[in-house]
Amino acid sequence: MIDRYVRPEMSRIWTEEATFARWVAIESLVARVQAEHGIIPAEAAETIAATPGPDISDVREAERTRDHEVLSFLAAWTKAMPDESARWVHHGLTSYDLVDTGLGLAMRDAVDLVLDAARELYRVLARRALEHWDTICVGRTHGIHAEPIRFGHKLATLAFAVDRSLTRLSAVRESVAVGTISGAVGTYATTTPAVEAEVLAGLGLTAEPAPTQVVCRDRHAELVAALAVLGASVEQLALEMRLLQRTEVAEVEEPRTSAYQGSSAMPHKRNPTTSERLCGLARLLRANVGAALEDVALWHERDLAHSSVERVVLPDSCNLAYYQVTAATELVDGLVVNTDRMAENLGATRGRIFSAQAYLQMTRNGVEREHAYRTVQQASLRSLQQGTQFADELGKDGIAFDESALDPKVFLQDEDVVRTRLHERLREHGTVTRP
Template structure:
């Protein structure tokens, strides 16, 4: 039985993906740590610190299947040390001649921070892949609905017309920027850690710097300019980017959540037969996907706060700062993986009701087109005067319960300056889209150009 939802048989699918979970479960974590220990031994052999035979033996036995994880756990509890249980169990399966060369001069943080760098690399690959998929789905919506008019809304109220393609293009553009941030940040995060007791690498003498380079190279990581034992900005930056990624996804989810309301009914998330919205109200079709995206994003932001707090570390090592990441980083990665998987499903299966969008726009009686009228009138009486006139005419029209066109023609200050034909042109939603379709084209061209 699991005490954490991410590992729950019943609910785990909502809080992570099998792909990311494998990076953080005991088997995945221990195997990665063993790989790091093997790389360390081989790098030490390369610079003459460890016998070649011992390094090869460590590499050949760095296999989690050779270890009894229950015993590793018992030794960890007995020693009160994060890795001594693992080292003892690994030494037991090694040839005697290799046993003294395991973990030669390294510390827990050398192994765990290097593991974190490897995890950030693997998670970044997954995040970029799924962001690309979400971006492609948003881009397809933008292209398909380039000219699909709908109410734009500000402060929750109908404003000018926009197109749904414009809305989707904003999503695609934002998702693209997160992919750019990932690419820009990776050289800062994918960096090995090897410092020894205090980060000075004193144990390894003159071989220290060559060892650092060899160790990092064998793992496909960069060598740091200086060990980063108390410099937690790398981890904080990575998790905060995950927070930004999930915040964008949550914004999309929240938009679908709002526009799926039956009184608006312009969007609907994909629905599968057998899906139940409520155990008490059989008619309900709840926005489960879009709602959960907001929940996941809140949790990632909370984990991001923990990693920023970790940047305030004491002296040359501070377990309070560093070990909090052992919880925050896996959680943030799992929640982000789940959010991206759900977002792809949402965007790829999104049901867009163009007719309802137009009907909701028309139901506003033309009042959402007050700005185009004001703009034309401004050429004749000045912008601020035009605003006051149209404001008063719209207010009077709403009080009388008539559409905006009727209200405008009833105001002599407008009727004597604008013809009915000019007013009719102002009240055409397609004429009031401004550069919205052109902006969609710009996003399409930019992202497709980058892809090429």
């Protein structure tokens, strides 16, 4: 992933340095456990654990004559050990005992970062929702003015979408925090389940219950899919902010720095570039899901078709999702809400957004439903075409419309149930709120 869309705390997990450091830690722990079980000499295990990891350049140089990354890593690392210790490195293991166990550690740590970031996004969305609970704006369906809603309700909808991704990602964390120390084709012919259990417990991983030679790739596909769903929820948020920033709407604005310049040609432009970027990154996350699903089906006990794919889609998806969520949090936290413009837009239809109240009032007064609907619909159409007030057009039809029904709060009388749910969920997340 290019540097433009990464945060250093996530990108560090996926560097070659971090990968080789994990391999050293795994090999060292395997050696220690094997020594405790009397499989290799204790002195060898001590030397293995004390030997620093190899330089990346040495691994790549070794790969020129081996064409095998794990063997090259082992060659570069063990050249600093005496022969009587070096021969016990990787004893009874196969390459993917190292690769997949290391990958389990990387994915676990990456999910932890995304979980922390998504929790913060949820908290910020919930806080801004409660802050604007009494801010009334027009609700829109199909892009058309519908009825009044609370701006806080709009943000609460987005908050609960992120919260559902937290549930998915928590489950995914268990799925990917898995390793294997089972040897070639997963039969424990050259190692033991006891060694595997102790090594994985020491790493904070669980074992693949029926290993082949690799950890099953449905786990990885589940991770990429969960990240894509989270990305789609962030996209939903960002798309809403884009739409609300249009000149004709102008109800919110992204936070800007003093250095902001929106256009090289038009100095007046204030474009929703952060929101647009978040929408674009969601497309990349979705595209990676297909590639991850293609990796699930491998030939027999394993092939290597998955390797080149996951070297790209796993780090890229984790980096993209983490960047997207942290950027969305910054956007929501600094979002400028134009309440005056929201109030102005509520009146843009000259009262037509209250058509449902007029229609229901007529039916309560004994008018047949279809006739009431058509009458109100025609009055609304005349108001639109002639630029007149909706209530005035109803009056021309002899309908005494109760003016109190034009109060937007009529639509919001029983909506505190949503606010209560938001408070309850915040408390479950450990955030103290006031009712």
